[in-house]
Amino acid sequence: MGLFASLNLAANSLEVIQQSIGVIQNNVTNASTPGYVQQNPTLLAAAFNPNADVVGGVRFGPVQSTRNQFAESAVRNQNALLGTATSAASSLNSLQQDFSVSGTSGIPAALSGLFSAFSAWATTPSDSTAQQAVITAAQQVAQEFNNTAGAISQVAATATQQVQNTVSQINSLTAQIQQVNVQIRNGDKGDAGLDAQLNNDLESLANFVGIDVHYQSDGTVNVLLGGQTPLVIGTTQNQLNVTPFVPANPTNADAPPTLTITLDDGTDVTNMVTQGQLAGLLTFSNTTLPSVQGDSSQAGGMNQLAQALATAVNNLVTPASGIPLFTTTGGATNAAASLAVNANMTSAQLVASSAGASNGTADALAQLGAPNYTDATLGFGYTDFYSNMASSIGQQESTATANQTTQQGLLSQAQNVRSQLSGVSLDQAASQLIQFQSAYSASAQTVVVINNMLTALVQMTQNI
Amino acid sequence: MLKGIYANDNAFLAGLNQIENRITVTNQRITSGIDVNQPSDNPDAIEPILALQAEIARITQVQTNLNQVKTSATTADGALQSANTVINQLISIGAEGANSTTTQLARSSLGEEAGQFEQELVSLANTTSQGNYIFGGDNPQTAPYSFDGTNPPTANVANPTNTSSVRDAEENAIVPSLTAQQLFDSPNGSVLQATDALRQALLNNQPANVETALESLRTAATQLNSGAESYGAIETWVTNASTDASQRITNLQSQLSGLRDTDITAAASQLTLDETAYQAAIQAQATLPTKNLFSYLG
Numbered sequence: 221m222g223l224f225a226s227l228n229l230a231a232n233s234l235e236v237i238q239q240s241i242g243v244i245q246n247n248v249t250n251a252s253t254p255g256y257v258q259q260n261p262t263l264l265a266a267a268f269n270p271n272a273d274v275v276g277g278v279r280f281g282p283v284q285s286t287r288n289q290f291a292e293s294a295v296r297n298q299n300a301l302l303g304t305a306t307s308a309a310s311s312l313n314s315l316q317q318d319f320s321v322s323g324t325s326g327i328p329a330a331l332s333g334l335f336s337a338f339s340a341w342a343t344t345p346s347d348s349t350a351q352q353a354v355i356t357a358a359q360q361v362a363q364e365f366n367n368t369a370g371a372i373s374q375v376a377a378t379a380t381q382q383v384q385n386t387v388s389q390i391n392s393l394t395a396q397i398q399q400v401n402v403q404i405r406n407g408d409k410g411d412a413g414l415d416a417q418l419n420n421d422l423e424s425l426a427n428f429v430g431i432d433v434h435y436q437s438d439g440t441v442n443v444l445l446g447g448q449t450p451l452v453i454g455t456t457q458n459q460l461n462v463t464p465f466v467p468a469n470p471t472n473a474d475a476p477p478t479l480t481i482t483l484d485d486g487t488d489v490t491n492m493v494t495q496g497q498l499a500g501l502l503t504f505s506n507t508t509l510p511s512v513q514g515d516s517s518q519a520g521g522m523n524q525l526a527q528a529l530a531t532a533v534n535n536l537v538t539p540a541s542g543i544p545l546f547t548t549t550g551g552a553t554n555a556a557a558s559l560a561v562n563a564n565m566t567s568a569q570l571v572a573s574s575a576g577a578s579n580g581t582a583d584a585l586a587q588l589g590a591p592n593y594t595d596a597t598l599g600f601g602y603t604d605f606y607s608n609m610a611s612s613i614g615q616q617e618s619t620a621t622a623n624q625t626t627q628q629g630l631l632s633q634a635q636n637v638r639s640q641l642s643g644v645s646l647d648q649a650a651s652q653l654i655q656f657q658s659a660y661s662a663s664a665q666t667v668v669v670i671n672n673m674l675t676a677l678v679q680m681t682q683n684i
Numbered sequence: 685m686l687k688g689i690y691a692n693d694n695a696f697l698a699g700l701n702q703i704e705n706r707i708t709v710t711n712q713r714i715t716s717g718i719d720v721n722q723p724s725d726n727p728d729a730i731e732p733i734l735a736l737q738a739e740i741a742r743i744t745q746v747q748t749n750l751n752q753v754k755t756s757a758t759t760a761d762g763a764l765q766s767a768n769t770v771i772n773q774l775i776s777i778g779a780e781g782a783n784s785t786t787t788q789l790a791r792s793s794l795g796e797e798a799g800q801f802e803q804e805l806v807s808l809a810n811t812t813s814q815g816n817y818i819f820g821g822d823n824p825q826t827a828p829y830s831f832d833g834t835n836p837p838t839a840n841v842a843n844p845t846n847t848s849s850v851r852d853a854e855e856n857a858i859v860p861s862l863t864a865q866q867l868f869d870s871p872n873g874s875v876l877q878a879t880d881a882l883r884q885a886l887l888n889n890q891p892a893n894v895e896t897a898l899e900s901l902r903t904a905a906t907q908l909n910s911g912a913e914s915y916g917a918i919e920t921w922v923t924n925a926s927t928d929a930s931q932r933i934t935n936l937q938s939q940l941s942g943l944r945d946t947d948i949t950a951a952a953s954q955l956t957l958d959e960t961a962y963q964a965a966i967q968a969q970a971t972l973p974t975k976n977l978f979s980y981l982g
Contacts, residue, residue: 316723323737332741343749577847578822603738607731614723632695650977
């Protein structure tokens with residue numbers, strides 16, 4: 221091998237080392253970039269056959285990503301489950317604020333006040349003050365039901381808005397992923413920055429909705445919802461839509477609709493949404509809220525309670541007084557919101573007597589609040605029925621919050637594993653830089669030595 | 685140390701957040717003195733807490749009702765004692781009027797005096813308490829009797845009934861009063877009729893009728909005393925029921941406190957633990973190496 225060949229070899233080494241240092245430098249620079257994983261330079265031996273004047277050396281191979289798809293998948297799965305728990309906990313926390321559990325405010329206190337007013341009236345059946353107290357207590361009960369129904373409707377409206385916002389964010393992220401796929405197909409495959417963006421988008425998307433990611437040989441990704449419904453296929457994006465749904469001939473015509481998730485062609489993919497924030501919100505909107513405020517097929521606990529109370533009171537009041545004490549308007553799902561004291565009822569019209577006793581009606585009304593009283597429709601006493609509703613919501617919130625805490629831990633663990641496998645190690649980067657610096661110095665020294673040798677050779681030639 | 689996606693930092697911050705949440709909740713419990721401020725604080729305790737609150741409210745109202753009845757019963761008892769005194773005075777007047785030595789003028793004067801006592805008896809039959817005629821039965825807003833000073837007292841309500849009951853904490857019911865007719869105008873001995881007969885006999889100077897009226901008055905007095913005894917029994921029942929209600933309220937409040945109120949000692953201990961954990965976590969994080977190999981390279 222001649223000196224010039226050696227010089228070329230050394231110069232080539234300098235270039236390869238320089239490229240390697242570039243990769244390391246890029247790692248250090250992007251150590252904090254979301255979604256970025258460590259890239260490793262690959263050095264390959266060049267062909268070497270001195271007999272054939274093939275001088276060997278080193279060549280720069282492909283840059284290898286340390287991304288581990290299993291670790292990424294685990295992070296996405298845990299992130300989706302965290303999204304489910306987080307949105308459920310947040311929504312349920314809003315809802316439970318509408319349930320007073322102190323017993324000194326809200327519906328429970330109003331119910332106690334009404335039964336106490338009935339009891340006082342039974343003791344002084346012809347006392348106009350006691351009669352007026354019954355009217356006032358009944359108005360308070362109606363007001364509390366109206367307020368609670370209004371607050372629950374507000375929670376429902378907020379949840380619907382959150383579902384729409386979440387779907388918008390999902391569509392925005394799938395659009396970004398689709399754009400990345402376009403760039404990859406246009407020749408940017410292997411771009412670490414693009415890869416970081418893609419995986420960061422996938423991770424964000426997973427928090428909103430559970431997804432399956434399939435990597436294609438051309439570097440693009442296909443993103444499926446529920447393992448079946450394509451959100452992104454190559455360079456095609458399928459948008460999701462929120463569509464209110466009311467079945468044909470609903471039992472409760474004026475009930476709030478359920479929320480469905482559809483594709484642009486109208487395909488209902490709600491059942492595919494089983495994880496992520498969207499799943500938590502849909503469960504809350506389509507299952508939890510209807511159990512309280514009703515939907516097309518059920519009245520909802522709050523309306524059942526309001527209607528059962530109104531019916532029980534009216535069944536006792538109407539025969540004695542001629543008109544009912546409570547009124548409701550609209551369908552079964554509007555009972556709590558529309559509960560009111562009959563506008564035609566005055567305290568003077570309240571008749572306490574029944575066929576058996578002068579305070580028979582008032583006494584029977586007071587018995588509605590007795591601890592052993594069970595409403596035939598509800599299967600519980602009124603306060604007990606309310607308690608069960610509040611307890612159920614509280615239990616769900618407590619479970620969701622516990623799940624959220626657990627999922628935060630599991631997500632951190634998954635992220636830790638991913639970090640161990642794929643994260644940029646600054647220590648390793650420094651070590652590699654020292655290593656490449658030494659190699660660079662050695663190659664540079666080789667150039668100097670060869671240069672000296674050539675100089676000496678030229679001088680020797682001049683002396684001949 | 686591996687860096688890159690800051691998983692450790694996220695885990696540390698999530699842990700800190702959990703401790704902060706616990707501290708916030710514990711502070712809220714200590715400040716409010718109540719452990720269960722929202723359903724999720726203790727879902728299983730919601731039903732017993734609200735049931736206890738409802739029962740306390742119900743029994744408190746029962747106690748208020750009983751106190752009201754007790755006030756009426758006490759007033760009635762006093763009225764009946766006064767009526768008994770009046771009857772004794774009427775019996776004295778009758779005895780004096782029945783005496784053969786008593787002159788017509790004196791009898792007339794005694795008749796006038798009997799009329800005043802008769803008026804007093806009617807007033808006692810019309811005794812009110814808290815705006816109601818306590819012997820009015822089911823018509824407490826109507827005076828049971830009227831008396832014009834000349835004719836016999838007349839009942840303002842024909843065939844009065846008395847069906848309004850009051851309940852104790854266990855839902856046992858009693859009718860806590862008697863009507864004026866039952867007490868003052870009973871078929872077994874009418875105080876008002878006997879008194880009026882005495883007045884008429886004295887005014888008309890009829891010693892024999894005075895004697896008869898006197899006998900009727902004695903029989904009626906026995907009947908009135910029987911009514912007074914009934915009121916004594918009512919007062920006893922009401923007093924016992926009220927005491928029972930009071931004890932139940934105390935017991936229920938104690939149960940409620942056990943379910944709902946914060947154990948301040950335990951909460952303070954928990955707060956200290958959480959604050960210590962918080963400080964320890966921050967200090968532990970602070971001691972972790974923050975340098976990497978680059979820090980040592982010139």
